[in-house]
Amino acid sequence: MIKIKNLVKVYKGETYETRALDGIDLTIEDGEFVAVMGPSGSGKSTLLNVIGCMDTLTEGEYYLDDYEIHKLKLKELHKVRREKISFVFQHFALMSNFSVYENVEVPLLAKNVNKSRRKKIVYEKLKMLGIDNLADKLPTQISGGQQQRAAIARALTSDNDIILADEPTGALDRKTGQDLMNMLTDINALGKTIIVVTHDDKVASATKRIINIVDGRITGDERNA
Numbered sequence: 317m318i319k320i321k322n323l324v325k326v327y328k329g330e331t332y333e334t335r336a337l338d339g340i341d342l343t344i345e346d347g348e349f350v351a352v353m354g355p356s357g358s359g360k361s362t363l364l365n366v367i368g369c370m371d372t373l374t375e376g377e378y379y380l381d382d383y384e385i386h387k388l389k390l391k392e393l394h395k396v397r398r399e400k401i402s403f404v405f406q407h408f409a410l411m412s413n414f415s416v417y418e419n420v421e422v423p424l425l426a427k428n429v430n431k432s433r434r435k436k437i438v439y440e441k442l443k444m445l446g447i448d449n450l451a452d453k454l455p456t457q458i459s460g461g462q463q464q465r466a467a468i469a470r471a472l473t474s475d476n477d478i479i480l481a482d483e484p485t486g487a488l489d490r491k492t493g494q495d496l497m498n499m500l501t502d503i504n505a506l507g508k509t510i511i512v513v514t515h516d517d518k519v520a521s522a523t524k525r526i527i528n529i530v531d532g533r534i535t536g537d538e539r540n541a
């Protein structure tokens with residue numbers, strides 16, 4: 317479970333100070349499927365990064381299962397992230413010199429899984445996403461939608477409980493975007509918690525809960541019918 321109390325995030329530079337999150341209270345139970353919406357610059361990505369243990373809090377408390385995240389140092393934070401969180405990035409962030417197979421294998425290498433088991437798991441995920449025939453291709457040799465699938469396959473090989481996606485359909489055509497949301501729905505049905513940042517009403521309506529953020533504050537929190 318994700319439980320956040322009075323989260324404040326301030327970015328400080330030499331000449332500026334931005335209060336990106338300004339007192340967020342939020343609980344997300346295991347297995348929820350949540351969209352975070354709001355205008356540009358409202359703090360959506362910042363919230364996702366804090367939830368994903370990519371960034372620290374300035375003030376407030378963040379409990380993730382048994383961890384008191386707000387008390388952890390950066391190195392410990394990274395450990396929790398590896399254990400709990402998977403990201404699907406907007407621009408896929410596949411490593412361009414590595415094949416689809418190798419990209420999807422990465423989380424397993426980080427977890428010291430042995431070679432034959434890695435192969436089994438990677439092919440299982442590639443098949444699930446319908447791209448097992450592309451295992452040996454480089455990211456530049458496949459389409460945007462296929463890259464997106466590879467990124468999801470990689471997120472899934474880690475088998476972490478929480479999947480975070482920032483504008484996952486942003487670079488996709490409508491049909492592929494719809495396919496992706498169907499896939500996330502299936503993955504959510506397996507019990508994974510999914511949090512999606514999006515500008516797109518269609519994407520949000522595929523989730524079960526929509527949180528609105530304006531100026532770093534939650535202004536709406538509705539369950540989808």
Ligand SMILES: Nc1ncnc2c1ncn2[C@@H]1O[C@H](COP(=O)(O)OP(=O)(O)OP(=O)(O)O)[C@@H](O)[C@H]1O
Pocket residue numbers: 327328334335336354355356357358359360361362363
């Ligand atoms: N690394 C950073 N350093 C300084 N300011 C930042 C940083 N990241 C974000 N900000 C600022 O924090 C505020 C919130 O940014 P954030 O990226 O979270 O918004 P967003 O809602 O995701 O926007 P968008 O929809 O345009 O992606 C903005 O004013 C932004 O300029």
